[in-house]
Amino acid sequence: MVRCIPWILVAICFPIHATTSPASDTSLQKASSWIWPENKKVIDQLQAFLESRPEGVKVAAAKARLSELQSIRGIGLLEGVVSIAAECEPQIATFVERLSTNVSVESLPEIDAALSSVLANGAIPDWLKADCQLFACRSYVQHALYDEAMNKLQTLSLEIVSDPSTYLFNLAVCQHHLLHRDECVETLSKLLEREMDLPTRYAITARLMEADIKPLKEDSLDEISRLMNDVERRLVLGRTGKLVRDKQQVIVEKLEKKIDQMEQQLQQQQQQQQKQKQQQQDQQNQKKQDPSNPLDQSQIPEVKGEGEVDSKDIGNAAGWGNLPPAKRQEALQNMTKDLPSHYREVIEAYFKRLSTSPKP
Template sequence: MVFIAIAATLGSHLQVASAQNSAAQNSAAQDGLKRKASWNRFDAASMAQMMRSSMDEFGVTPDAMDRAAEDFLNAIESDDADPLDAFVKVTSRMIPVIGELVSVSNQNISVAAASVDPSTPTYGAIESLPKSMRMTLRTWLGRELVRARLYDEALPVIAEVDPVESIDPAAALYYRGACYHALMMKKEALADLRRLLENKDQAPVRFTRTAQLMVADIKGLEEDSLDEISRLMTDVTRRLDLGHTSETTEKQEQKIIDKLTKLIEKIEEQQKQQQQQQQQQSGGNPSGGGAQGNPMEDSNIAGGGGNGDVDRKGIDAKDGWGNLPPAERNQALQQISRDLPTHYREAIEAYFRKLATDGA
């Protein structure tokens, strides 16, 4: 009986210890989930303090910093202003390079983006700003460029941003992720968008919902697929809409042609293999009729099977693909898109209609 009591006591202690250990593990797991997010949203007071610290480092007087912090908080709390807009508006009155950049961006956003290039004098002035101020300014300008669909110009502006050093980490991750998504930089887009979603409870709903859609959209993107070709066509159309007829646009157009050629050749090769398999299954008799080895009777019509060789579609640059006459272009389009899903067929036809219009 003593041994039974001891065993029962030990069992009871072991159960308690097991429960405590399980609780500790659950607590640790929950803490791990909390620590998983690599960024956190700053409240208005924290953002104002970050701005004050940057101004202090830059050499702004205490009185001026007080007024700036008050204006910043009023803009956010009373006027419901966007934090990035409020930050830029307040600091532009005291930091010359920020005021100059904002003024230029109001006139021509592309010129403002170019002023951040390392070859320009403005670049040195921007890079000399305190880190938090610099990261916030780049986040703001990158956002404006993404909103204008100027993704190539936005990328060098926002790529170097450390989100946790900007007063709005969610905006930095969202707009940079959107930029990568538009430029089909799959790995980079997924990294930023998934990082944003680590802490989706602290990000604006419009960011998280759109980020989820972009992740679902791009994670299945495969090289040389119809999906990629369609996206390239959309990108070229965007560039042409913006008046960008640069070498980059021409390279994108050539990439589309090369990928279409590769895709057509792949389809033709598959058709050739299928025809060869059909011939082998019919015993080498192209007609597919009559007993194997028996000659066809004169009254029978010969089958139309062949050896599977087909003419290659000549759409290399040397063939003047973009300059084909309308009748030949339409015929080529029909050959390319006749077996494609409606979405891709419409994208291809819209793309080449755009080229024809611009080239007219």
């Protein structure tokens, strides 16, 4: 099963219909870099398209539905536009029908083919093509097809679609899952410029995504964990191509880098502990020697130790296997505390291979 953050799923999988547009604060509107499209403009554009349709199609019935769009915005407006247009344009109707079936990797070629037919139709205006494309992207995101959605969303713009909030929200979801941190933060910031006007689920989820991705740092265990989740999602979707293999290689390299850092820290800790232990022994030996009864110069001090030194190779990665079990367990816990539980086994297996591999 594809691992996905629950609060994002709540927002993208349930319809969010905006009703009558609430009066927004004027100062907030001036500060925003984007605006809601005027309902009258959207209705006029759609009416012009309906009137351009050939005789015999259900133009009258479609026109009767235009009044439904007078007092709504957001996803409700987008769905209404596509639904009404589908009544009079067979290619849009076929596209909507394909999307209403099970969206999956297997059905994606048919959906893309239907969408391509819409985009290639010269009789369909660009603004309606953009709405159909956004409508498809929303469905792709709901089914964790983030790469496909991202590619299409990047060809659109805020100014042309009927629902800028759905465009920005779904773009941010894709960027969040694909770990495009800076772009995601920028998109969320733009979306939240009209936070008071957004559907509640959009606003809350956007704030959660922002708080979740802002602390993300490159090469951190958090980033490695998210990369693993992304690869797992791709594998669940049946993808095993070069892109997935490259991402797996990146994970291995980042893990090895993190492991090297951990080994260096462990070696430094061991050396520091040995140094402290030696200092304590020297202090104890000085206390044992009685200054009022010094050794005679001709007397040979008694040597109680055997003079043997435990020689250990701390320069080899296999030295991990020489750590005491308690130390090894503590190191593993420190490394994996921020990772999903099932990835603990991956790191443990890596260290086992190190400990059993022959020394050069």
